[in-house]
Amino acid sequence: MVIAGGNGVDHRKVATNIGNGTAPKDKQHVGRWGRSLASGEMSFPCHRPGRVARLLQLLLLTLATFPKAFLLLTPPWSTTFKGEKVTLTCKDHHSLVQGYISWYYNGDLWTRGPETIQIKTSAHYSCKTQRSSLSDPVHVEFLFDWLILQASHPVFEGDDVYLRCRGKKEEGINEKIYYRNNKRITHDYNSEVIRLHSVSRDNSKYHCTASGGSSWRPWITTSKPLKIQVQELFPHPVLRASSSQPIEGSPVSLKCETWLPPLRSHIQLQFCFFREDKVLGSGWIDSPELQILTMWSEDSGSYWCQAKAVTPNIIKKSLRSWIRVQRIPVSDVNLEIQPPGGQLIEGEDLVLICSVAKGTGTVTFSWHREGTERNLGRKIQRALSAELRIAAMREQDAGRYYCSADNFYGPILSKRIRVTLRIPASCPVLTLRTPRTQAVVGDVVELRCEAQRGSPPILYRFYHEDVTLGSSSAPSGGGASFNLSLTPERSGNYSCEADNGLGAQRSEAVPLRVTVPVSRPVLTFNPARAQVMVGDLLELRCEVQRGSPPILYWFYHEDVILGNTSAPFGGGSSFNLSLTTEHSGNYSCGADNGLGVQSSYMVTLNFTGLSTNKVIQITSGVIGWLLSMLGLAATASLVSHFRTQRKSGGLPGTGTPSDSPEEHREPSRSRPSSTDPHRPIHSEPAALMELQPVYSNVSPGHDNLVYSQIWSSHHTKEKPGETASEQVEEPAIIYSEVKKAHPDDHEGQAHEDAAENYENLPCVPLALDR
Template identity: 55%
Template structure:
């Protein structure tokens, strides 16, 4: 009894809510046909043992006023029952016969039973002989009891005959036809879906639910699931459930299942169920950029991540740049995010970006995100801006440095012989200039550098060669080159001297420096002359032939001993004379001679000049009235 109870509880479908198990009837004795006055009882059972309360009985469809688990019956007809936890049982037809001969079949006989014993019984069994069994009027056996193999599913009619013996004569008796009542081994399966309205990306469980009669609880069932006309899962299995970890909209369709015995003797299928996997529209589309804030340097990689907060199924992601028609890229995948790389960003990649996501319901756009691109400066171009064809001492030259590419602000440096002259910032890009008043020492190599925080770039080196003075006041001192001392005009000397004195007074009074941003030098910064050279001037031939690249004479300025109140300044020119060679020779040879002193000390014509009262006088006044040329003293030469 305990084993039967355990099998009853564990039977497939037992206790499941999808298919309510049926109550079943137990007939005692287990025959569907009886003689009148036979004692026959019916018992109502469900998957619990025993059946608990609220038992209902029905006879020929009419309710009987009985609630007990077991009842005694005496009338021919159809009987059913049900309990509170079960559905209505299969009907059983019980016949009470008044005939002398009856054919008895056991109850219940289930689908798939291989052997069924039919019994031919007489009211007076001892007087029965020669029993014969027929199916549809055809003799099938003379053995009693007759064992019927492989119970047919048709409605064949069976009967039996027998000889009745008495004291006088014997007769042949025939039973009424009997139809074997087949009971369901298990109910037609029902396919259930959980959840009933699945959404994409969620797990779904299919269950093939059926009810196996507890009277055949030892029968093994197996199950198979189908979509349209193709099996899904692993095929036939003893597990009545099939689990899909993830369902997509394309998995929608018509599903059904089959259940059968392990011996394949009984197979039943469920009705079809339409499973429609719901798709959740995408929402909250968002675009992220790495590096964050979109601060990129030209040449770096840019990562664009498009994501959605919700959305199921296959999502189409696309990336766009504002102002362009074609998308930057598209990806179709089952995920809530997708990535797009721009491996080497260019200047034109700066701008505003957005992405879109779509899963059939229509694209949803993200907000715009600005990508800022910083461009390293290119090698700057360094140029001079001259007033004339040559750079001459005293000229103001504009040094200009400009990087053609680069994100502002840009800081520029100006270099002379790798020494920084100054720097300047261009907050909005473009180039910068630097003004420089030329002196002799400003000859040499110049360059500039540019930097916007992404690395310094240097320009090419430009060489600047500075020639002698270009203005009239300086040319006055240069026209003495190669002219004998005796030919020098005292008036011209005085005028030139006055200009130089005024010029250097101005320099000395201002501390010997130029305006801010312009390098300056004092006269004492000039290179001292070399007194070891000698002049090659030919006294017999005062006319000189100037070489093609005549080296300008280098004046040396030095304040003389101010102890002599009458002495203001001393200037010495070292004037090498050219020795003319043969016309066939392109080279000029120079021989060092004694330096020729063109003019030396400038002496005040007014003794009160030493008091400094004359410092404001105009240097363009007649120099002959203010200065005179005097021989240079040894102390002046020493300076």
């Protein structure tokens, strides 16, 4: 036996038809159940007089309201091992299911098919037949775990439930322990299945443990927590009255509607009715209906009911329903608004005046806005009109308004009046949309201005540093855009303005930095290329004419990276390099500010000779030390000898022609040196040739020769009466040829005369490479 209600059926009409013997005959299932009852094919577990009639009424009501379908599981466990299958069977209140079954997977329609399907995936499953509403969902879970806890299904409030602790391999399990909310449940030792009595719908969690092994190697494992799916034995009842606003002296029928699932239709329900907190009638009765023969004005109030299952003892109550006994009804309800016309600016007050032409006693006025269930206000007073003020109207307050008046005969509604609001534009938000992360010269940026609120049309104006760029209109509201091609001058702050005639609103400033790609850099050197020589510290300077900082500079020698430096604020950057002969070759640099690398033109540098402010001493073991000592010892003699020969006009015995003072005046400018034909000729200022005396050994590569090179500063002798062109310079460089002893010379052998081992050779001075 099932007691049903809900699902949008007018139960009052059904009950009235049943009472009058005019139950709808056009519904096949109603006719069949009626014929079954008439033929005596059905029986009821009740022997009280009149109970069969009441049960028949409830049964017909159930059939007319499409009760819920329900699911059966085979095997009847909601949890099982992964790889096993579970069979779902969909049933309704009829012995045979007709038509297809709608199956649902996690709340969504899954498929349509027969009343039985097999599943192997964890989910919430539910079903619906063509003669039922949707069943309660059942969560079926397939686990990979070694140990699982299973609960029997279905389970309703007050039912006993069976728990089974199951391992994938039962062999070797010595003990199983069951827990409820982490507290051990007392049961028989190592029970395969335990029984819990009269469970309720709570949030209790259950799990079990299995242990085994030997005393020296024990093991224990725990199952996943399980929440038992306890379904409602019956839903909270709903109180329905034949009339919620009866006229004084008329009867009212109250019905307490609920239903039992087919699997528990044998459970007996009782009902009790209340007005406010006072019990009506004799208290608990077997019938879900109570007849009140006469209603008076003092009977107005809230009514509710309770439903109780006798075994188990489960009680549920309905929500309260208001019943008002009518007197003389009001009529001609009218609503007026101020200001007239129904158009306001957001923030203004709205006054609603509700009035009636007729009505006596206390009148209840209420005000409503279409689309909302809750009333805006209510006043009860002995008057024909009432006023409601709504302060500071907002955008969501726009709509159609009406009022109602009621003096216990039912509310009478007024006509609806539309109230519109003009909303000032809110402070707009400016968004800059660039085609890339950085705004680059030449890009087109979209300036998007949008006010979140504001009545259309809205005019948007766009500004760059408070200079107007242009404007755009949004006739239907929303935002508007303005496109701008970027130049270097477009960096700065941007803003926009929204105006719909109710006051212009300005956005916050948004900064935009327009990035300029770097130009081709220029590579320069300090000192200039004509002045650098081996041993110098050369500064490589790389600089671009334009480009947004920061700029990263790279320096290359023959396409090999020498290093990099950064210019955080723009401009150029330098890299210092100590020169060796290996540094001759091609130099270049690159500049990058994140928009692509630009490379300079390649510059070629050749370095030869020594620097004017560095000394490179080439020594090699003992020979180098000896030669140095020989050079120092011979210096005085060589200089004296040279000067003597100069005064006499020649160098004797050397085989080298003597040079006149004119030939020694500017050797680097006049002609290349006869002793070093590969050395480039450069013209240097006199200031660059002012050198301090320097001595070094130079080996030309012959086994028996070592050259001691002597550098000295220029000394210009001026004679009275001579012009600048007639002035004589002292020799700048003297080479002394020192012959080494032949390796074959044995110890003790007499050496050659010192005069034969030295020879003065004139040579042009080393010049700086231009």
